[in-house]
Amino acid sequence: NKEMEGAGCMALVTNLCDYEELAKQKLPKMIYDFYAAGAEDQWTLKENRDAFSRILFRPRVLVDVSCIDMSTSILGYKISMPIMIAPTALHKMAHPEGELATARAAATAETIMIYKDRNLVQQLVQRAEMAGHKAIVLTVDAPWLGRREADAKNRFTLPQNVVLKTFEGLDQGKTDKTNGSGLAAYVANQVDRSFSWKVVREANGRVPVFIDSGFRRGTDVFKALALGASGVFIGRPVLFSLAVDGEAGVRNALRMLRDELEVTMALNGCTSVKEITRSHVVTEGDRIRSCSRSTIPTLAAKATKTRARPEGENFALPAIARRLKMVVLQPDPFLSELTSMYERSTEKGSVWVTMKRSSMKCQARLKKMAAKGEAVELRCLVRATDGKKNISTSLSAKEYLKFQASYATVLKAHMHALKKRERKDKKKAAEAEKIPEKAPKKQKKASSSKKSAGSKS
Ligand SMILES: Cc1cc2nc3c(=O)[nH]c(=O)nc-3n(C[C@H](O)[C@H](O)[C@H](O)COP(=O)(O)O)c2cc1C
Known part of the structure; x- marks a missing residue:
């Protein structure tokens, strides 16, 4: 000492x-x-x-x-x-x-x-x-x-x-x-x-x-x-x-x-x-707001051309996120934004949450990695939208369990607003039977949504 x-x-x-x-x-x-x-x-x-x-x-x-x-x-x-x-x-x-x-x-x-x-x-x-x-x-x-x-x-x-x-x-x-x-x-x-x-x-x-x-x-x-x-x-x-x-x-x-x-x-x-x-700082809330005001592909294109960061946008979006027009958040801010979405939709509106496996890399990148023999980390991509905002988070296998527990808590807290998805699908099917020429398009949509596990609340 x-x-x-x-x-x-x-x-x-x-x-x-x-x-x-x-x-x-x-x-x-x-x-x-x-x-x-x-x-x-x-x-x-x-x-x-x-x-x-x-x-x-x-x-x-x-x-x-x-x-x-x-x-x-x-x-x-x-x-x-x-x-x-x-x-x-x-x-x-x-x-x-x-x-x-x-x-x-x-x-x-x-x-x-x-x-x-x-x-x-x-x-x-x-x-x-x-x-x-x-x-x-x-x-x-x-x-x-x-x-x-x-x-x-x-x-x-x-x-x-x-x-x-x-x-x-x-x-x-x-x-x-x-x-x-x-x-x-x-x-x-x-x-x-x-x-x-x-x-x-x-x-x-x-x-x-x-x-x-x-x-x-x-x-x-x-x-x-x-x-x-x-x-x-x-x-x-x-x-x-x-x-x-x-x-x-x-x-x-x-x-x-x-x-x-x-x-x-x-x-x-x-x-x-x-x-x-x-105005001297940018928070995650600012980033979400600025992304929902303007389209991300335009912002991203600007950023690539000039190397300057567009206002309010201080993180690089992976190519796949840009294509899907979504804001990628850390798991905790994602859950707080999801909570706000549920709260805003309690009286009116819906929130859609989907989960799917995703490496968060585009096909070209995946091909390059495969050619080099590099291992691809498989992650879980969680997306949520209320029709106005799209947010997402990408979880490693390690982060997944903790996220699931918190997600379950958020879901339980908003359970009263959950509706069964089948009800709407049945209605859609009935409508489709009435209008035969529109049926193929609707069937296609229904089958594509099966690719990811989704819930609507
Ligand atoms: C050992 C210890 C004793 C503390 N005692 C008091 C206290 O007597 N009264 C009080 O209002 N806060 C007390 N706090 C809380 C601190 O005021 C402060 O909120 C906390 O340490 C967080 O700040 P920090 O991250 O800079 O440590 C105590 C915190 C520590 C670690």
């Missing part, structure tokens, strides 16, 4: 994620897992990072970016950058100086939970006010504690040197033991689970929006600001940098993130936080 301290350690660190690697080596497993892990299968933890990669930039050039001002105002107070420290408990497990070191590295905001005992809440707020704090972070996302399986496996308990100071000296009504390893159970029992939106409705959208979870890069911060956030919070990187290098580590983590945001602003032609706008 000594080797890691000081300048030697700083040289190993070039970004926030490096601190996590070093902290993993330095901290006892039980403590590292407590900081790093999420609940149950940890899908949300992963998705919080993955989601950033699906938002793309529209860089701007030939803008004077020699001077960049990153300061902003939060609740009427000027701060040097739109990055703040998220409330995270138990910094002393990372470093003996704990929250004091973090607070010295940055002026931190206090956190408060809504406890059942409102007298306790009042005393905590007054104490924060008296200590000179200008704001508190109100925790509303944990009415129940998530099932943190890593903590269960490690039999997590508070280390001897960490005690619960928060409630010291307060008039706590009937509450009893507040220190020692009973922390999680104690806090969980105190939290008011009935706290609801009713209480915050008064704010009515006039409050600034702050966001946290998964922010590790300046590019992540820029994307959030472009999509409307007033500022972002970082949680775990503070704990990890504190564990590796104390106060200096937290300062370095904040500096690196600041530098990365500055470069991102420069490359996007922004000289102040106010200049970061929605």
